[in-house]
Amino acid sequence: MTADLLARLAGGAGDPDGLDTRILDAALAEFETYGLRRVSVEDVAKRGGVARTTIYRRFGSKDQLLQAVILRECRRFLGGISAATEGLPTAEDAVVEGFVAGLRGARTHPLLARVLESEPEAFLPQLSMNGGAVMLAARDILADRLRRARPGDGEDYATVAEVLLRVAVSVLLIPGGGLALDDDAAVRAFAREHLTRMLHRTGG
Amino acid sequence: MTADLLARLAGGAGDPDGLDTRILDAALAEFETYGLRRVSVEDVAKRGGVARTTIYRRFGSKDQLLQAVILRECRRFLGGISAATEGLPTAEDAVVEGFVAGLRGARTHPLLARVLESEPEAFLPQLSMNGGAVMLAARDILADRLRRARPGDGEDYATVAEVLLRVAVSVLLIPGGGLALDDDAAVRAFAREHLTRMLHRTGG
DNA sequence: AAAGCTACAGATTCCGCCTTTCTGTTCCCC
DNA sequence: GGGGAACAGAAAGGCGGAATCTGTAGCTTT
Numbered sequence A, B: 001m002t003a004d005l006l007a008r009l010a011g012g013a014g015d016p017d018g019l020d021t022r023i024l025d026a027a028l029a030e031f032e033t034y035g036l037r038r039v040s041v042e043d044v045a046k047r048g049g050v051a052r053t054t055i056y057r058r059f060g061s062k063d064q065l066l067q068a069v070i071l072r073e074c075r076r077f078l079g080g081i082s083a084a085t086e087g088l089p090t091a092e093d094a095v096v097e098g099f100v101a102g103l104r105g106a107r108t109h110p111l112l113a114r115v116l117e118s119e120p121e122a123f124l125p126q127l128s129m130n131g132g133a134v135m136l137a138a139r140d141i142l143a144d145r146l147r148r149a150r151p152g153d154g155e156d157y158a159t160v161a162e163v164l165l166r167v168a169v170s171v172l173l174i175p176g177g178g179l180a181l182d183d184d185a186a187v188r189a190f191a192r193e194h195l196t197r198m199l200h201r202t203g204g
Numbered sequence C: 001a002a003a004g005c006t007a008c009a010g011a012t013t014c015c016g017c018c019t020t021t022c023t024g025t026t027c028c029c030c
Numbered sequence D: 001g002g003g004g005a006a007c008a009g010a011a012a013g014g015c016g017g018a019a020t021c022t023g024t025a026g027c028t029t030t
Helices: A002-010 A019-034 A041-048 A052-059 A062-084 A091-107 A110-118 A120-149 A157-173 A184-198 B002-010 B019-034 B041-048 B052-059 B062-084 B091-107 B110-118 B120-149 B157-173 B184-198
Strands: none
Touching: A019 A041, A019 A052, A019 A062, A019 A110, A041 A052, A041 A062, A052 A062, A062 A091, A062 A110, A062 A120, A091 A120, A091 A157, A091 A184, A110 A120, A120 A157, A120 B120, A120 B157, A157 A184, A157 B120, A157 B157, A157 B184, A184 B157, A184 B184, B019 B041, B019 B052, B019 B062, B019 B110, B041 B052, B041 B062, B052 B062, B062 B091, B062 B110, B062 B120, B091 B120, B091 B157, B091 B184, B110 B120, B120 B157, B157 B184
8 A cells, every 4th residue: 555655656657637736735735834734635635626535536645645745745855865976076075065955955855844843743753653764765875875976885875874864854953053064055054064974085 | 131040049058948959859860751731839838838929039930940950960970071071081981971961961860750750841942042042051061081191182072072972862862772882881892992093092 | 246225323523702821921929 | 058938920720611533325417
């Protein structure tokens, strides 16, 4: 059931008429505007111009619809990291740009901002449940970039990538610290100065 | 007002009859057992064997009482980190043991566990409000240990310490990742292998 | 084959209303 | 300076009934 849903969203194919996409767009817009709790399936149906039953037929339940929205947002987020680290010459660059892209992507995400501000109690469980899985996916993408930039040295890139992501998440959730990470330039400088050190020095 | 409260708790002095301590003990026990919301000031007064008015005279309000409890717990937590990193010969050791002590201290903290499980919606605001300040305090302690173990090399120990703490916090909030941190030994190995790299190599 | 529409049962939420409890303050006694 | 009683206002809890929402089913339409 979940695998089916994932499969439908994975390739971008499997949705020739674009109805799933239209429903997901409508749901995303509703959730971004009103939060999760106050949005009914009918609200989504109206905005999407479809019948309520169609949503149930395609997604099963409101919760599964939400999960599908989240899944798609995660895919976009990962795509952003992937794009920002594509073809960088060194592993250091990949660490820096991956960190910058991840932090900026999360900071500017409308749905995340809305939920975090409007229904934080719904966020912590979501974080404990699926947060780990999302992080594993992001970690693998980042680790792959690192590995390509510096092939065959046996570095534990997956762990390095996960630590990067965890630092980024904690900066998001606990803003008040002493780290100066106000804009992209500051974030980049911090990552370059401190986070790249977790990579083994190869050339020097 | 807050400074006054902090001053009274700071030295351990200023509470000759131990009444503040008894009230704080009672409040802590109540909060650990029943959570934050369901505990009334009278519950605390009964357990502490004092009049309700005394609590108001000494702490001002229920919220300030809670803040005082949290403050004391933070002091204990910081004391644990401080003790665990005392007199270690190298900065690497301080990083490792500070990380281990911080993670274990948070994981085994009864009040933290209770609130996280029973009223997570009260935790996220608390984290955004005071989390940063607590982290700054913990950071300074850790940074001081690192500096003592390796004096005068101009390393930015404060930032290193804060990153350590942020990684620890994120492990607490997002358990599902790929990091194997099940027991102290595993935590220690991870910290030794990956986190110490954020220190500049001095001797080699 | 799949979407739209209507109808429906059960669960959940919302609302107004009332009662209780809790908070924070005051005053007096010790 | 603490204990105790009394108090007003705020907040929380209980509780019916109404409305809404979820999820399902059956039938119609394209």
